[in-house]
Structures are given as C-alpha cells and as structure tokens.
Amino acid sequence: MPELPEVETTRRGLLPWLQRAKISDVIIRQRQLRWPIPRNLKQLLTGQTVVDIHRRGKYLVFDFDAGHMLVHLGMSGSLRIVDDTAEIRKHDHIDWRLDSGKILRFHDPRRFGSVHWIKQNPLEHPLLNDLGPEPLEDGFTGEYLHARSRKRNAAVKNFIMDSHIVVGVGNIYASESLFLAGIHPRKAAGKVSLERYIKLADAIKSVLNASITQGGTTLRDFVNESGNPGYFRQRLRVYEREGEPCLLCESKIKRVVIGQRASYFCAQCQS
C-alpha cells in the first residue's frame, strides 16, 4: 500500500488526535508482523504522552519522553483513529488506547508492517540509519541521482525504488515519475544522463507532492486516519492503465514486469 504520500497523509491526519495524548493501554492481538512486536511495548508506552510524529521514508516515528516508536505500514497497513463503539475487525492487530477515549488502531491484512522501539536517536535505528535522502528535501537532486547511478546496470526504475538511494518512491510513483520525465523504466540507471536525472528528480518531487495534496492513492486498502481513501488514483497517468491511451500521444500504455514488479509506461514518450 503505502508509499511516501500515503504515510505522510497518515502522519498529518494523526497528529491533531495524538499530539499531547496520553497512552492509557496497549492491546496487542497479533504479535507476528514483519518482525515481532516488542514484547514490552505495553509497559514502555502506558502512561507515556505522544510528543510529536515524524516521518522518515515510509516509517512513522512517534516521539515519547521515554523513546521513539517506529511504525511501518508494509503493503496493506493502515492507522486509524476510532472510538470504543468501532467493532474489531479481522486483522486489527494493535490498539493504542488514549486518555481521550479514542483509540489508535493498526490494521494490516498482509502483516508486512512492523512496530519497533528505540530509546535513543531514531535515525540510528538499523532500519533507518542507512536510508537515502528524503525526496522532498533539498539534498535530493538530479546531480545526486546521477552521481549515485554511475556504473550501475540495474533498471532505472529499480534504482529509484531502492530506499538506500532515495526513500519513499514505491511501485506506483516510480512508474508515474519516469513517465513524467520521459525515461524508459528499463533503461540502465548508469546510462541516464545528468540532464534527464534533473528532470527525474523534479518529476519525483512533483508527483509525490501532488499525491499528498490528494490524500494519497488508494488502490485497494489504503485509508487515512478517518477511514477515508486518497484521491490521487484518478490522477495516475500510467499506473494500472495498460492498453489505455497515453495522455500525451494516445498510443497504448504498456505493462511489463521489471524486478518482479508491474511497471507501466508509454513506449512512444519514454526512451
């Protein structure tokens, strides 16, 4: 499910409900996610107050006085604010009960999501300390992509989906960005020119920002903190549009598999 825009949408939606909220209880119904939930999560969090919520790549970082909780939504995860009257559905794995009476509820059918605890600097967590730059921040440029890609033979689509190169670009936005930049997804990363990487970096920023504005993309599972979908799906130019006309040249959008992931592009507009 969630790529950067969906995680950011979740963060923004949760913040007003969670900032300065105190955790009164933690209920864990399923410990086996991508990694087991820390056994002492309940003891760590009960009585703690949420100070702030940040995002690093696709991780949400919840700050408490005692440390930081990291949450990854995997492919199908979502975090919602509900109250006591909401029925507990299948795959509602964790509830964080708040003093306010509200509940933060983690739902994840595929269980690729995860929850972690780190006492000190969250950026030093092994899952975060080697991540690439944030695509919406200044350190992310075409020059950077060009420099990192030299001698790399992998498809440029795989290259920009590598979180050690740049975070937050998943399968949807990789296809969308490459379309905007006019680059064929199979082209070797090391053979893309600086000029085109500058276009690509701009395309990534603009696609991610546009999606955040629409509350993200909902293909199947994604819902925001209120249980509502995102609306960027209607704006997708190539993703899941196989056989439909390219919005620029009207030739048929193609679907191919690159690195075991579906990839969509226009053979006329992308080279």
Added chain:
DNA sequence: CAACGGACCTGCCTGC
C-alpha cells in the same frame, strides 16, 4: 559491491 530471487502474509480475482 551490485544484482537477483525468495521470503514473509492474506485476500481477491480469473479461469478451468
């Protein structure tokens, strides 16, 4: 190192 396939899971859709 870089690249690739497999692994982790469930649900839903298609076709026989």
Added chain:
DNA sequence: TGCAGGCAGGTCCGTT
C-alpha cells in the same frame, strides 16, 4: 461450487 494460480502501495536477507 471448488480449487489452483496469479497478483497486490514493501523490503530484508541470502546467494551468486
């Protein structure tokens, strides 16, 4: 109706 197979917003890990 049932069942097998394929596919889905991720990403770590082990093997080449």
